Amino acid sequence: MLDGAHNPAGARALAQYVGRFYAEAYGMTVMTTRMFTHTGPRRGDVFAESTFAKQIAMIEHNRIPPVVKVGNLQSLRTVADVRDAVRAYFMLVTVNPVAGAYYNIGGTHSCTVKDILDTLISYSPLRDAIRVEVDPDRLRPIDADLQVPNTAKFRAQQLCLGIGIAEGACDATHEALSGPWSCLVDEACQRLATTARLTRQ
8 A cells, every 4th residue: 555655645635735734824825726637739648539639640641550549438528628727727816816725627518538539530531431449558447437527616706707618619629639630740741751852862
């Protein structure tokens, strides 16, 4: 068993207690947030929806076979746009901040990981040719199958103006996620072509 100092959950709890102590003892405006799933342009490819977008872009540029490798697609997520998430943080510290308070921050649109994948594939001109394959290496030993935040406290203080995205906006978020990957893969392909041409000369 991990001791408190090396347990991630314990370390987080300690940080929360320290923050609240400074808020109460010294009057500092310290707040604790729990940010739920958020995504958008240039999200790192260690996250599911971003690695999906990257693989689709590579398929479109003929860099890999038309197969998107996935892990658990049945997990339910409540997704927010990263731009809304940043706006929420800004509002948290600029609109009626409450020292020592705790807040859950998250979106309003819940869907499975499969829903996200299907949406991303639907944007591709090769959507009819793309297959999906479960990769055992992408399955987590322990997975959080249900993540739906209760953001009532955050909203009640009217800190949440504009945070949370409707279903249509969620589609726009995923479309915005796809574009940068397509550009990055295209640039990489052009560099490879240039290198190959110079090597032949």
